[in-house]
Amino acid sequence: xxxxxxxxxxxxxxxxxxxxxxxxxxxxxxxxxxxxxxxxxxxxxxxxxxxxxxxxxxxxxxxxxxxxxxxxxxxxxxxxxxxxxxxxxxxxxxxxxxxxxxxxxxxxxxxxxxxxxxxxxxxxxxxxxxxxxxxxxxxxxxxxxxxxxxxxxxxxxxxxxxxxxxxxxxxxxxxxxxxxxxxxxxxxxxxxxxxxxxxxxxxxxxxxxxxxxxxxxx
Amino acid sequence: xxxxxxxxxxxxxxxxxxxxxxxxxxxxxxxxxxxxxxxxxxxxxxxxxxxxxxxxxxxxxxxxxxxxxxxxxxxxxxxxxxxxxxxxxxxxxxxxxxxxxxxxxxxxxxxxxxxxxxxxxxxxxxxxxxxxxxxxxxxxxxxxxxxxxxxxxxxxxxxxxxxxxxxxxxxxxxxxxxxxxxxxxxxxxxxxxxxxxxxxxxxxxxxxxxxxxxxxxx
DNA sequence: TTTATATCGATAAAAATATATCGATAGGTG
DNA sequence: CACCTATCGATATATTTTTATCGATATAAA
Ligand SMILES: NC(=O)c1ccc[n+]([C@@H]2O[C@H](COP(=O)([O-])OP(=O)(O)OC[C@H]3O[C@@H](n4cnc5c(N)ncnc54)[C@H](O)[C@@H]3O)[C@@H](O)[C@H]2O)c1
Ligand SMILES: NC(=O)c1ccc[n+]([C@@H]2O[C@H](COP(=O)([O-])OP(=O)(O)OC[C@H]3O[C@@H](n4cnc5c(N)ncnc54)[C@H](O)[C@@H]3O)[C@@H](O)[C@H]2O)c1
Numbered sequence: 001x002x003x004x005x006x007x008x009x010x011x012x013x014x015x016x017x018x019x020x021x022x023x024x025x026x027x028x029x030x031x032x033x034x035x036x037x038x039x040x041x042x043x044x045x046x047x048x049x050x051x052x053x054x055x056x057x058x059x060x061x062x063x064x065x066x067x068x069x070x071x072x073x074x075x076x077x078x079x080x081x082x083x084x085x086x087x088x089x090x091x092x093x094x095x096x097x098x099x100x101x102x103x104x105x106x107x108x109x110x111x112x113x114x115x116x117x118x119x120x121x122x123x124x125x126x127x128x129x130x131x132x133x134x135x136x137x138x139x140x141x142x143x144x145x146x147x148x149x150x151x152x153x154x155x156x157x158x159x160x161x162x163x164x165x166x167x168x169x170x171x172x173x174x175x176x177x178x179x180x181x182x183x184x185x186x187x188x189x190x191x192x193x194x195x196x197x198x199x200x201x202x203x204x205x206x207x208x209x210x211x212x213x214x215x216x217x218x
Numbered sequence: 219x220x221x222x223x224x225x226x227x228x229x230x231x232x233x234x235x236x237x238x239x240x241x242x243x244x245x246x247x248x249x250x251x252x253x254x255x256x257x258x259x260x261x262x263x264x265x266x267x268x269x270x271x272x273x274x275x276x277x278x279x280x281x282x283x284x285x286x287x288x289x290x291x292x293x294x295x296x297x298x299x300x301x302x303x304x305x306x307x308x309x310x311x312x313x314x315x316x317x318x319x320x321x322x323x324x325x326x327x328x329x330x331x332x333x334x335x336x337x338x339x340x341x342x343x344x345x346x347x348x349x350x351x352x353x354x355x356x357x358x359x360x361x362x363x364x365x366x367x368x369x370x371x372x373x374x375x376x377x378x379x380x381x382x383x384x385x386x387x388x389x390x391x392x393x394x395x396x397x398x399x400x401x402x403x404x405x406x407x408x409x410x411x412x413x414x415x416x417x418x419x420x421x422x423x424x425x426x427x428x429x430x431x432x433x434x435x436x
Numbered sequence: 437t438t439t440a441t442a443t444c445g446a447t448a449a450a451a452a453t454a455t456a457t458c459g460a461t462a463g464g465t466g
Numbered sequence: 467c468a469c470c471t472a473t474c475g476a477t478a479t480a481t482t483t484t485t486a487t488c489g490a491t492a493t494a495a496a
Contacts, residue, residue, distance in 0.1 A: 013453070015425055019417045023400055037473065045402050050455060053475070065461045065473045082421045083428035097322050101315040107400075111417050112424040151427060176427040178420065182241055182325075184263050192430060194423040198414055199237045199329050202396065203300045205412040206330040207233055209369060209394040210301035212410060231483070255443065268485060271445070283443045283491045 010081070014055045018078050019111075020045055021055070025075050037068035087114035089150050091174070093165045094157035095120050095128070095135050098180060102156065103130040113152065117144070121161075138168075145172030154178045155185075166193075228299070232273045236296050237329075238263055239273070243293050255286035305332040307368045309392070311383045312375035313338050313346070313353050316398060320374065321348040333372065335362070339379075356386075363390030372396045373403075384411075 024044045028036055038056065042049035056069065061077035063069040079085045087109060092099055095118045102108075103118055119138045120126050128135045136144070144150070153169040155162055155177060162181035169177060176192040179185055185193050242262045246254055256274065260267040274287065279295035281287040297303045305327060310317055313336045320326075321336055336353045338344050346353045354362070362368070371387035373380050373395060380399035387395060394410040397403055403411050 010425070011453070012422060015422050016418045019400075019415070019421045020402065023402065039473080048455065049473095050475095051453090053473095054454085057475070063474055064463090065475095066463050066471075068473070081425065083424045084421070088424060088427065097319040101319045104315050107417075108420070111420050113420060151431070152423070175430060176423050178423055182237075184238065184241065190430070192423065192426045194419050194426075196416055196419045197237070199325075200234045201412050201414045202326070202329050202331060203237045203302070204230060204233050205370070205394050205396055205410065206301045206306060207228065207299065208410045208412075209306065212393060212408070213369070229483075257443080266485065267443095268445095269483090271443095272484085275445070281444055282493085283445095284441075284493050286443070 010058050014058050015082075017047070017051075017055055018059070018082055021052070022075060022078050025071050025078075029071050029075065034071055035064075035068045036071055036074070038063070040068070082112065084110065084112040087112055088152055089148065090115045090152035090154055090178075091141065091145060091150050091169070092118045092133075092154040092156060093120075093138065093141065093169070094118075094155065094161075095125055095130065096156060096158075099154075099156035100130055102154065103133050106131070115154065116148075116150070121157075138165075141165075142168050142172035145169065145174050149173070151175045152178065154180070156180045159183050228276050232276050233300075235263075235265070235269075235273055236277070236300055239270070240293060240296050243289050243296075247289050247293070252289055253282075253286045254289055254292070256281070258286070300330065302328065302330040305330055306370055307366065308333045308370035308372055308396075309359065309363060309368050309387070310336045310351075310372040310374060311338075311356065311359065311387070312336075312373065312379075313343055313348065314374060314376075317372075317374035318348055320372065321351050324349070331370065334366075334368070339375075356383075359383075360386050360390035363387065363392050367391070369393045370396065372398070374398045377401050 021041060024041055025036065038049040038052040042052045056074065059077040059081040061069060061074050076085065090113055092103060092115050095103060099118065103115060108115065115133055118130070118133055118135045119141045120135050121138050125135055126137050150172070151174060153174040153176070155165055157165050159181050162179065162183050163185060166177055166185045166187060170187060170191055175190065176194070177185065177187065179193055179195050180197070182197055182199055187193055239259060242259055243254065256267040256270040260270045274281070274292065277295040277299040279287060279292050294303065308331055310321060310333050313321060317336065321333060326333065333351055336348070336351055337356045337359045338353050339356050343353055344355050363371070368390070369392060371392040371394070373383055375383050377399050380397065380401050381403060384395055384403045384405060388405060388409055393408065394412070395403065395405065397411055397413050398415070400415055400417055405411055
């Protein structure tokens, strides 16, 4: 009965804000600041300080009256909450232009993700190496995922291949899929899918811009 | 007084779901289906049919009892709501690995975005061409944005350059920024910032996976 | 033509999320 | 040492978002 310190349930909204706090906290830390108030964080990010305190409460870290939160403790607490304090191995499928950019991005290791291999369809790409990550033939995906107990899969293949790749991942025991293809994947309940779909964010942008410009021209 | 058909206000949540509807609708259309019920869409995406109806109502498109919604009309209505029925010119700054992937992605034109030029710091990259888009020296950014009345800027430079680039964009009259750098940009009220930050989505994934695996090991 | 029913869309209720209020307290100030 | 104040964190309120209920209606079948 090794009960973790009981923290309040984390809403998805809170979860999405936590990385933003880390961003600010790291900067303040580099400026040698040791304590930060919820107000300061809120100001930096354009949020409400009560909301910041609630979010932080969800990580289990507590502050001190008059002082605020200890930055180091807070960074660690948030990272722990996100499971960013240890890396989870992942496979990426589809070393095309987007996939290659992701393979080359070193910062993911700070965010709990360790891409240990990539897989490809295209023979000419197989055996290539990007950022020390080898590209393997797609046929090996399921077996290797299973043997190496890899739990995260990143999908960067074209839309018409995405469901098929997801199925292979699940067959190999992958439990969480980070999907960049603009398609709704059908997966069993125990598989977590997180869509990183740029078009959703782009839609918000184009809509708001149109509204804003409309208002302007009378 | 050319009043547009009055539609209900669009919440950000709704706005983010609209592209998903388009995705489904396009597929159904390719299967020669002409009408679709809110229930069918909801099933495809794992949503609630009432929510789908509410979202669609926000686009101003109405359905018919017993039949549902006319797919073509619905696609057009959603595109119009997102302002995806015409393209807005954009500049991209930072033709690195992520920037290049975006420059090469043809599908953005279906999503209202037309990247007409890219800008770079690095002399060796200037004058390059990716997907027919020329890479220009960063010094020209503000002037050209102003002269060409470009309203959207895409930021794919390293974190420490992002605020500076944003400032140059705003100086050039850019009104909406699609930001890929993991930093909170400070901009005037009239500028719209939409963050396409992968770490937010990754945090949700790593947290949920950890919870899920924890539950499993008793 | 009449009837049955799938589906919409308006209104109402419930749930989730954000914001406000306020007492408690650590630490600085006189 | 006693007081003042910034800040936390618990509780309460307000707002937003989701989900439920139900009457209206267009189509298809009887
Ligand atoms: N490039 C972007 O900026 C961008 C932006 C948003 C979304 N996306 C999405 O990301 C995905 C990839 O885009 P991209 O531009 O990198 O495309 P891409 O064509 O450059 O890369 C796709 C890669 O997947 C490989 N592939 C295809 N089928 C495969 C299979 N069955 N198994 C293994 N590998 C396979 C291809 O060989 C190719 O290398 C697409 O779904 C796209 O819609 C891309
Ligand atoms: N690569 C990824 O997968 C990935 C994922 C998530 C976020 N990001 C973010 O996207 C941004 C770009 O990442 P990247 O991997 O493409 O980096 P990169 O180094 O490959 O590209 C950055 C480019 O910006 C250019 N640049 C730098 N300063 C500039 C300036 N002042 N004006 C014009 N151009 C300038 C550089 O010459 C370079 O070509 C970073 O902020 C990164 O954190 C990247």
